[in-house]
Amino acid sequence: MRYYVLYPNAKNVHLIKDVGMIAYKMYQLFGCESVLACYNNDKYSYLNDQVKGLKLDFIKKLFNNEIINGILYLKKQSKKIDVLQLFHVTLSSFFYIFIYKLNNPKGILFLKLDCTEELIFKIQGLRGIKRRIFEFILKKVDIMSVEQQNLYSSLQDILPGSKNKIIYIPNGNDYDSNDRSKKINYIKKENIIINVGRIGSPEKRSDVLMEAFSQIPDIKRRNWKLVFIGEIEEEFKKHINKFFVENPDMKGKIIFKNAIYDRKKLFEEYEKSKIFCCSSSFESFGIAMLEAASFGDVIISTDVGIAAEITEGSNGAIIPKNDASAAADKLNYFINCRDLEKYSEYTYNLCQRKYDWNEICAKLYSKLKTIRGDI
Numbered sequence: 001m002r003y004y005v006l007y008p009n010a011k012n013v014h015l016i017k018d019v020g021m022i023a024y025k026m027y028q029l030f031g032c033e034s035v036l037a038c039y040n041n042d043k044y045s046y047l048n049d050q051v052k053g054l055k056l057d058f059i060k061k062l063f064n065n066e067i068i069n070g071i072l073y074l075k076k077q078s079k080k081i082d083v084l085q086l087f088h089v090t091l092s093s094f095f096y097i098f099i100y101k102l103n104n105p106k107g108i109l110f111l112k113l114d115c116t117e118e119l120i121f122k123i124q125g126l127r128g129i130k131r132r133i134f135e136f137i138l139k140k141v142d143i144m145s146v147e148q149q150n151l152y153s154s155l156q157d158i159l160p161g162s163k164n165k166i167i168y169i170p171n172g173n174d175y176d177s178n179d180r181s182k183k184i185n186y187i188k189k190e191n192i193i194i195n196v197g198r199i200g201s202p203e204k205r206s207d208v209l210m211e212a213f214s215q216i217p218d219i220k221r222r223n224w225k226l227v228f229i230g231e232i233e234e235e236f237k238k239h240i241n242k243f244f245v246e247n248p249d250m251k252g253k254i255i256f257k258n259a260i261y262d263r264k265k266l267f268e269e270y271e272k273s274k275i276f277c278c279s280s281s282f283e284s285f286g287i288a289m290l291e292a293a294s295f296g297d298v299i300i301s302t303d304v305g306i307a308a309e310i311t312e313g314s315n316g317a318i319i320p321k322n323d324a325s326a327a328a329d330k331l332n333y334f335i336n337c338r339d340l341e342k343y344s345e346y347t348y349n350l351c352q353r354k355y356d357w358n359e360i361c362a363k364l365y366s367k368l369k370t371i372r373g374d375i
Helices: 012-016 018-030 066-080 091-103 117-124 128-138 149-158 160-165 206-215 236-246 263-272 287-294 324-335 340-354 357-372
Strands: 002-006 033-038 055-058 083-087 108-112 143-146 166-168 192-196 225-229 254-257 275-278 298-302 317-319
Touching: 002 018, 002 066, 012 018, 018 033, 018 083, 018 357, 066 091, 083 091, 091 108, 091 128, 108 357, 117 149, 128 160, 143 149, 143 160, 143 357, 149 160, 149 166, 160 166, 166 357, 192 206, 192 263, 192 287, 206 225, 206 236, 206 254, 206 324, 225 263, 263 287, 275 287, 275 324, 287 298, 287 340, 298 324, 298 340, 317 324, 324 340
Parallel strands: 002 033, 002 083, 033 055, 083 108, 108 143, 143 166, 192 225, 192 275, 225 254, 275 298, 298 317
Antiparallel strands: none
């Protein structure tokens, strides 16, 4: 089976996300010829170790227009592509779907929606010609995947005609990776609350988390640290300086580290932390949250991405958005909780059960074989 992913703007980091990992697992587990089609954007060092066996096919930039370049690529390659994976409900995806099916009617089109509730609202709001065009395109799609359980149910309700095409395919963790420990040792964890992402970007609400940590009574958090990992937005640096002037006792307690691109080093940060706290007002899926949970970090988060799914067993907590006091209360509870180790183990096991790329891709492969008539 020749399995292609079309994602023109893929860089090295995308190879270890869903863009590269699904195709890589199709090669590793099932022997597919797996190819990622993209522009030559990066050095792609992960090809040598993390996703060895995945191939790249560089799209020519003949025009200063991504859609046209993608169309030209598909006109040339479609007939030899057994499965084409695309992302998102966008104008470019609609063109690619149409061109691929026009040139290879028997090919399988897999649209990974990678969506949020916003897409649900947009679909519900479609009327007239826009709705008819949308439904016409969907008829050409063989598989649509959604990453969150609640959105899966919503999509089946609002797209009854495509109900059999919609499958739940979350993002996952690669437990075969050499950078990942086979089992987490809680004894080695430190009293660290970690946050990973673009520090100070509006949707991350890093200021709320800083304020929440400072509100925890000193006697309760004296042995704990809050560690931010990521690039700091330039404007937010002023807020940090002002915060430390007003809260000098927080220096050395709230620590800012640069973005860590070395996977092994980033995993070491997750491994030694006990809690991952997300104060975001918006997230799509929440890759950093999933990675942290896979190392047994207890999740305290606003209701974004898969936070509610990861905390299904009361092994973590959902907090209101933009509410530092509520976040402080939950942080205070968990850092002083005698069951924190138990919650950590539950979170770790939940990720093993629900978010293993091997199991996720086995489900997708089974669906592909059914469509091809191999079963």
